[in-house]
Amino acid sequence: MGKRSVIPFGPQHPVLPEPIHIDLVVEDEKVVEAIPSIGFVHRGLESLAEKKDFNQMVYVAERTCGICSFQHGMGYCESVEHIFGVEVPRRARFLRTIWAELSRMHSHLLWLGLLADGFGYENLFYQCWRIREKILDLHELTAGGRLIFSVNKVGGVTKDIEKEKLEEILRTLDEADDELRVIRSVFFEDRTVLSRLKGVGVLSKEQINELGAVGPFARASGVRVDMRMLGYAAYNELSFIPIVSNDGDCYARCFIRMMELFQSIKLIREAIGKIPEEKEIEVPVKGNPDGEYFMRVEQPRGEAFYYVKASGKPLLDRMRIRTPTFANIPALCEMLKSSEIADVGLLVLTIDPCISCTER
Amino acid sequence: MALMKYAPQALKNLFMKPATKKYPLEKPVYPDGSRGHVTISIDECISCGMCARACPNGALKVDRNAGTWTIDRFDCIACGYCVLKCPKKCLFMEKGYQTPGPEKKEETFTKSPEVLAAEEEKRKEAARKAAEAKAAMAAKAAGESKPAEEKKD
Numbered sequence: 224m225g226k227r228s229v230i231p232f233g234p235q236h237p238v239l240p241e242p243i244h245i246d247l248v249v250e251d252e253k254v255v256e257a258i259p260s261i262g263f264v265h266r267g268l269e270s271l272a273e274k275k276d277f278n279q280m281v282y283v284a285e286r287t288c289g290i291c292s293f294q295h296g297m298g299y300c301e302s303v304e305h306i307f308g309v310e311v312p313r314r315a316r317f318l319r320t321i322w323a324e325l326s327r328m329h330s331h332l333l334w335l336g337l338l339a340d341g342f343g344y345e346n347l348f349y350q351c352w353r354i355r356e357k358i359l360d361l362h363e364l365t366a367g368g369r370l371i372f373s374v375n376k377v378g379g380v381t382k383d384i385e386k387e388k389l390e391e392i393l394r395t396l397d398e399a400d401d402e403l404r405v406i407r408s409v410f411f412e413d414r415t416v417l418s419r420l421k422g423v424g425v426l427s428k429e430q431i432n433e434l435g436a437v438g439p440f441a442r443a444s445g446v447r448v449d450m451r452m453l454g455y456a457a458y459n460e461l462s463f464i465p466i467v468s469n470d471g472d473c474y475a476r477c478f479i480r481m482m483e484l485f486q487s488i489k490l491i492r493e494a495i496g497k498i499p500e501e502k503e504i505e506v507p508v509k510g511n512p513d514g515e516y517f518m519r520v521e522q523p524r525g526e527a528f529y530y531v532k533a534s535g536k537p538l539l540d541r542m543r544i545r546t547p548t549f550a551n552i553p554a555l556c557e558m559l560k561s562s563e564i565a566d567v568g569l570l571v572l573t574i575d576p577c578i579s580c581t582e583r
Numbered sequence: 584m585a586l587m588k589y590a591p592q593a594l595k596n597l598f599m600k601p602a603t604k605k606y607p608l609e610k611p612v613y614p615d616g617s618r619g620h621v622t623i624s625i626d627e628c629i630s631c632g633m634c635a636r637a638c639p640n641g642a643l644k645v646d647r648n649a650g651t652w653t654i655d656r657f658d659c660i661a662c663g664y665c666v667l668k669c670p671k672k673c674l675f676m677e678k679g680y681q682t683p684g685p686e687k688k689e690e691t692f693t694k695s696p697e698v699l700a701a702e703e704e705k706r707k708e709a710a711r712k713a714a715e716a717k718a719a720m721a722a723k724a725a726g727e728s729k730p731a732e733e734k735k736d
Contacts, residue, residue, distance in 0.1 A: 279639040282662045346589070360614075367618035367676070373662045381667060382616070405588050 225251040230564070234263050238341055238568035241578035245556070245571070249564055257559035259552055265582045269542055276537035277303055277512055281375055284529075287544060288580040289370050290333065291522040293326040295544070296375035298529045301455060302518035303377045304508075306533060312503040313457070315379040320457040320494050321392070322365070322372060324487040328399075329358040330523035331480045331487075334575045335410070338477060341572045342419040350406055354399050361395055364388060379505025389495050396488050403488075407481055420474035424558045424570045427471060436554035438525020438547045439479040440574050444471035450521035461493050476573045511535050522547055524575045546580040613678035618661045620681045623652050625692040627673035634665035634674060650694035650702065656681045 227250050234242030242263035248256040271283050284299035285292045297319055304311060311319075336351035359369045365384050366372040374382045384392075410416055426436075431444045441448050442465060449465035451458045466482045468475040512533035520527055525547030532541040551574045558570055604611065613619065630647040642658035643665060645651075659681075666674045694702070 275639055279637070279664070282639045282660065282664060286660075350589070350592070363617050364614040367616050367663070368661070371660075371662075373618065373664075376667075381663070405592070408588055 227255070232567060232571075236568065238572055239576065239578070241576065243571075243576060243578045245559070245567075247559070247564065247567065252564050254559050254562050254564060254567065257556040259556055261552070261578065261581060263582070264579050266579075268583045269544065272539040272542040274538070277533065277539055278377060280539065280542065281377065282373060284542070284544070285371060285373065285375070287546070287583060288522075288577055290330050290577060291326060291524065291580075292370060293322050293372045293375070294520050294522045294527065296372065297323060297456065298518050298520040298527055299531070299542075300375045300377050301520070302516045302529045302531045303512055303533075305516045305518065306512040306514045306531065307377070307508055307510075309378055309506050309508055311379050312501065312506060313499050314383075314501050315504045316457040317494050317498040318380050318384060318504065319375070320461070321384065321491055321498075322362075322374065323456065324491045324494070325358060325361055325365075325392075326372070327523045328484055328487045329355055329362070330575075331484050332358065334480060334523075334572075335406070335477070338569075338572055339416075341569050342416070344416065347406070347409060347416075350402075350409075354402050354406070357395050357399055361392055364391065376505065378508040379503075381505070383504050389498070393492065393495060396491060400485070400488055403481075403484055407485075410477055410481055417474065419569065420477055421472060423473045423566055424562060424573060425470075425472045426554060426558050428469075430557060431471075431554060434554040434557055435550055436525075436574075437550045438522070438575075439476060439483065440525065440551050440554065442467050443475035443479045445469040448526065450519045450526045453519065455518075455520060457494060457497075460497060461490055463490065473569065473573045480575075511537050512539070524548060524577055524580075525550065544583055546577065546583070548574065548577045548581045551576075552581075615678070617678040618663055618676050619679040620656070620661065620677055621654060621659060621663075621665060622675050622677050623692050624673045624675070625650075625652055625694050626698045627671055628652055628694070629671055631670060633668045633670060637664050637668040639664060644689075650699045651691050653689050653691045655687075655689045657687050 227248055230247045230249055232245040232247050233239065234244045244260045244263070246258040246260075247254050248258075268283060268287055272280055275283055281296055281300060285296035287295045332351050332355035336348045336355065339345070339347035339351060362372065363369045365388055366374045366382060374380050426444050428445045431441045431446050436444075436446075437448060445467055447465055447467050451463055452465065463486075466479055466486060468478055470478075512531075513535040515530070515532040518529040518531075520529070527547055528543070528545040530541070530543040531539060533539045555571065555574050555576075559567060562570055630645050630650065630652075632645040632647070635641075635643040635645045638659075639662065640658050640660055642655045642660075644653040646653075661676070663676050666676050
């Protein structure tokens, strides 16, 4: 048995642009224990609910995360809509689904690029981000912003996607589909990629269930958990089956996210095919919310909770967000145990960490 | 060899124009509806202050007496909520991002003198009418109380 020592990982680390600190207790080259600490970029978004009215909070909730901003806004709006008891027009629900899937695509492409960069394959990183750029252009074309959409409002959406723009989305997705197939074969077949990903950081289904991990991270270990099965927005009208793998290693996590990209393309095509022709995209909401609601949405990184409590005043009593990365940190620390110190950066990347979301 | 799958892309890249643009010389093209910055057609503004109250970041200031509309571009998050809230629809979201600057300063839009004069005239007219109405009310009240007094007698 070698001598134990503690190596600090983060809050500044080349793999992560965001601050998380993990104390790694190592024995020779093996990690025996990982102790996380967060709280470096706490922003106090939840307490802003006491200062901004519930309509302004849409824009605050949206800025919880720069990458999955649309789903944050949608989750908040849906919970307030449930308190009001209003039914959002069908077209608005389809539009929300299209935007949510587009933002999932951009997030997964970003992650695949970062993963490639994490194991030192810079060329693949650029190829992923080349496709991501097209998706970002679609965001700007349809919503007006490249990352922050600002199209959600309580009662519907503020912008419609016209027919020409829907066709433009389909055209771009066809191009992206072809290019993704090339990238997929590199991720799934290339020897250098496989040697870094196969059999690294294995977590069993029991461990995931015990530690409460969510999202693609849990699905890679065979846990069938996907909030899109709840059928919020227009998911109940689309043919959606979650993608699950049983390997539980880094390769499986990469596989899940890569296949979800193709699934997103399929879902968007289906949604555009089924989108109703009606003009209505929002319903007027009068008065102030009174009551509480608990909403769960599936973000690119996993399941996010929204708890909203209101008592008939314009200011909310409480808003609580639990982001997926927060749920994934215990499982990450379990995964780090018995891993090699050289793999730590890669393993932290595979949960797709979004630390600033976690800190809210 | 999965790596060879990139050969067509690599060949394409050899004969492609650069993906980047010579930015200050070549202007970027934004799609219609891109949320760049907020502008106002100030002469249509009625200085109601709805935008300033709606702004989640408190970046707007409206002064009714001076006829000005002030925006702090550094505080503005370009969410477009003020544009939705404006009752006269005189606020617009235009494409093109705001220019960077070395210091933090506000941008003020002032109504043209003709519009300001017309508003002043309107305000005086309204005040005059209000005074007249008040006088009429007083006279009416006096008239009503008189017969009552007479009855008493």
